[in-house]
Amino acid sequence: MFDPKTSKKINEFVYQKPRTVQEVAQMLKVNWRTAERYVERIAQEEGILAVRTFREGTRGALKIVFWNNVERIHATEAQELLFKRIETGYRKEDFSPFDIYQFVDAKKKKMRILTDRQYNADAIIKEYANLLHSAKSQVMFFSGNLTFSTMASHDEKILSAIEELAEQKVGTKILTRVEIPGLKNIQNVLAANARAGWDAVEVRHCFQPLRATIVDSSVAFLKEKLYPQNYADGELKEKLYTLYYVYDPEWIEWLQKVFWHFFRNSVDAKVRIKDLAAAKRV
Numbered sequence: 001m002f003d004p005k006t007s008k009k010i011n012e013f014v015y016q017k018p019r020t021v022q023e024v025a026q027m028l029k030v031n032w033r034t035a036e037r038y039v040e041r042i043a044q045e046e047g048i049l050a051v052r053t054f055r056e057g058t059r060g061a062l063k064i065v066f067w068n069n070v071e072r073i074h075a076t077e078a079q080e081l082l083f084k085r086i087e088t089g090y091r092k093e094d095f096s097p098f099d100i101y102q103f104v105d106a107k108k109k110k111m112r113i114l115t116d117r118q119y120n121a122d123a124i125i126k127e128y129a130n131l132l133h134s135a136k137s138q139v140m141f142f143s144g145n146l147t148f149s150t151m152a153s154h155d156e157k158i159l160s161a162i163e164e165l166a167e168q169k170v171g172t173k174i175l176t177r178v179e180i181p182g183l184k185n186i187q188n189v190l191a192a193n194a195r196a197g198w199d200a201v202e203v204r205h206c207f208q209p210l211r212a213t214i215v216d217s218s219v220a221f222l223k224e225k226l227y228p229q230n231y232a233d234g235e236l237k238e239k240l241y242t243l244y245y246v247y248d249p250e251w252i253e254w255l256q257k258v259f260w261h262f263f264r265n266s267v268d269a270k271v272r273i274k275d276l277a278a279a280k281r282v
Contacts, residue, residue, distance in 0.1 A: 002038050007046075010038060014049055018066035021051075039065050044138050044171050047260035068257075078103050079254055086258060089209030092144060093230070097210070097222035100251065101244045108248035119241040122153035128213075128221075132161040135215045139165060140259045141174040142210035145182030149189050163192040166200030175262050178205035178272040186269055203269035206262050212255065220246040220255050 006028065013019060013027050025035035043049045050068040055061050082100060089095045101109060118124065128151070132139060141148075151158045165172055178186060192201050212222040222244040228236045246252060 002041060006038060007042055010042060011048060014065050015067050018064050021063045021065060024065060036063065040137070043068070047256075047264065068260075076103075083258060083261075086209060087261075090207050092209050092211055092225070095209035097212070097224050097244050098242070100222070100255075101246065104246050104248045104251050108246070108251075110245045112243045112245075114241045114243065116239045116241070122156075125151050125153040125158070126156050129156045129158060129161045131213070131215060131219070131221060132158070132165060134218070135165055135170045137216055138171045138173070139216075140214040140256065141172070141176070142208060142212040142259065143174055143176040144211060145179075146174070146176050146185035146189060147182070148211075149185050159188060159192075162189060162201065163195060166192045166196035166198070169198075170200070172201045173259070173263060174201065174203045175206040175208060175259065175266065176203060176269075177207060178203065178267075178269045178276075180276060183273070183276065186273070190269065204263055204266035205269060205272050206266040208262055210258075214252065214255055214259065217249065217252055217256070218247070220252045222246070 009028065010024060013024065019027075021036045021039060022032050024039060025032040028035055028038070030038075039049060039051060043051060048068055049065055051063055051065050053061055053063050085099070086095055101111065114124070128148075149159050149162065162172055172189075172192075174189065176182075176186065186203055189201055190203060193199050210222065211224070212220060214220045224242040224244070226236060226240040226242065228238060230236075246255075
């Protein structure tokens with residue numbers, strides 16, 4: 001049975017050195033499928049373990065479990081400088097995703113610039129929903145106040161997509177502001193847990209400047225809004241949305257580590273909601 005004691009044993013075992021899933025199974029005295037399930041659960045819920053498959057697709061495929069040092073986030077000096085700017089950012093205006101995008105290999109990224117009308121078109125909402133539907137294990141959201149969850153077209157709702165992920169046993173983790181404005185959005189998203197029968201969606205309170213979605217380890221989708229009032233007269237005639245798609249494993253992994261850094265040091269939304277409810281009663 002998986003419990004905190006089992007999790008601690010696995011973490012301590014892997015912390016010493018990388019292990020195969022089979023070694024973890026032998027240490028726990030369970031079969032390798034059970035060990036694999038435990039390891040993947042720790043990786044998804046805590047972010048301190050990671051799994052890599054070598055020789056994937058062959059009979060000799062080997063799964064290695066290793067300690068995912070989330071405190072050692074940076075592989076390059078550029079990433080270190082970017083992280084410092086993200087860490088000190090408070091609102092979305094404090095950081096531009098383009099500063100990440102510019103470092104990604106040209107063959108592993110794409111960018112689109114849309115008008116307000118184009119961005120809110122059914123086709124874009126459907127495309128984003130399909131991105132979420134493609135998830136196999138986990139989706140991470142860097143958000144401001146979960147306004148993206150209210151997006152809907154005539155035949156697709158983003159909130160419904162999140163609920164479907166929960167039903168398919170795909171975990172969702174969200175960083176967002178948990179305060180009175182936007183509280184209804186958070187409660188609506190967390191309601192997916194009751195419908196799915198498990199804690200599929202976890203929300204934590206955090207002020208941070210990124211607006212991004214990371215689907216498994218396959219794609220990072222970042223968004224930026226450009227407002228005319230933030231520029232000199234005539235420089236920007238209308239509000240624009242810039243969408244950034246990153247497919248580079250190195251940069252996706254870095255963004256995941258940035259996410260875990262904030263997530264592990266943030267307060268659970270349920271605690272904040274409880275405190276806010278008590279304050280309203282007074």
